[in-house]
Structures are given as structure tokens and as C-alpha cells.
Amino acid sequence: MELKDKKWSIGFSYAWEGIVQVVKLERNFQIHLITALLVIIAGFILGLSRMEWIFIVIAIGIVLIAEMINSTIERIMDYIKPDIHPAAKQIKDMAAGGVLIAAVAAFIIGLFIFIPNIIALF
Template sequence: MNSALKDKRKKIGFSYAWNGILATIKTEANFRLHLVVAILVVICCFIFEITRIEWAIILLTIGLVLVTELTNSAIEKIIDYLRPEIHPAAKVIKDVAAGSVLIAAIISVIIGCIIFIPRLIGWM
């Protein structure tokens, strides 16, 4: 396969992914909320001058929350497409997907507290 075709495929795949992220930003309030919180957390990371390992943990945690929110949104859209009428099984599927976001968000708050509370106490 020639390199021009490979480059075109990568660009197309990237553009589809980017379009999916932009569509989620436009349509999902919870994703926008997670993005705002992520930006605020990154600002706090700079203010409190966290260590490199703490940066890695924070970025992985932010990534986890955003990925679970994207996955949840995709699952909800699939269920709405396949089963537009209200159905108990569809509700369970959506609830389970939303539960994954909740777990990721709770873990991220715990990690944030572990990293930032000692700094806040020392800052006062």
C-alpha cells in the first residue's frame, strides 16, 4: 500500500474521531461539564506545581472520565436508535453505562482530594 493512501486513511480516521468528540461537546451537557472541570483541574495543577507523577495520575483520571462519558453517550445513542420506544432493558443498558461514568467521576474526585487537599492545607 502506498504511503499517500496510508496517510489519507489516518487523516480520515482522525477526522471521524474528532467529529465524534465535537458532536458530543455540542449535544451532551455532561461532557461539557466534565471538560470545564478538567480545565479547572489542569489550572490547579499549574498553580499548585504538582509533581510529574501527579500530573500523570491527573491526566489519566481526566482521560478516564472523558472516555467513559464518550462511551456512555455512544451507548445511549445506539439504544435510542435501536429501541426508540421506552423499554425496561434499554433503561438498564443506559443506567449501567451512566454508572460507569459515575464511578470514574467518584474516583477522580477521590484522586483530586488526595493530591490537592494537602496542598490546600499547606497553602493556608
């Protein structure tokens, strides 16, 4: 194995470990994963088009990424400033707000995609 391949493998293992940690430790990430799984199941049941799947996958990805970044920011702030501090609270609240925006956007995308597909069943 070349050094370049080994570095890629090591980097991938660190990234995978980060994903495993957020899944194990972060309740909100777990909730987003369960929601994503339910959306994916509903998508298969409704027979979404390729374009609809593209939007669903992007929306799910953005929400999960936002939640991971939010969790990282929260951990950093707890490490740097373990006591309650107004600036730390603002930083954490802003990161959480980013997740909320991503989740609301994903929800709206879901409405645009799923409502017509559900109506078409009747």
C-alpha cells in the same frame, strides 16, 4: 500523500468529528470538560509535580472516555429502541453507572493530590 497516510488522516478526522459532536451535544460531557479545565487551572496554581499531573491526566481521560462511551450507548439505545423499554433503561443506567464510578475515582484521586498541596500553602 500515500494511501496509508490518507487513511490515517481520514480516520483522525472522523475521530475529531466525534469529539466535536459530543462537546456540542452532550451537556454532561460539557460539565466534565469544565470541571477538567478547573482542575487543570488549580494544578498549575498549586504547582503539581510530574507524578501528580500523570494521575490527574489519567483520571480526566478516563472520565471523558467513560462519558463518551455512555453517550454513544445512549444514542444507540435511543436509535434501536426509541420507546421506553425496561432492558434499554437497564443498559443506559449501567453505562451511566460506569461514568459515576470513573467520576468518583477521579474525585478521590483529586482529593489525594489537592488536599496536601492546599495544606502546604498554609
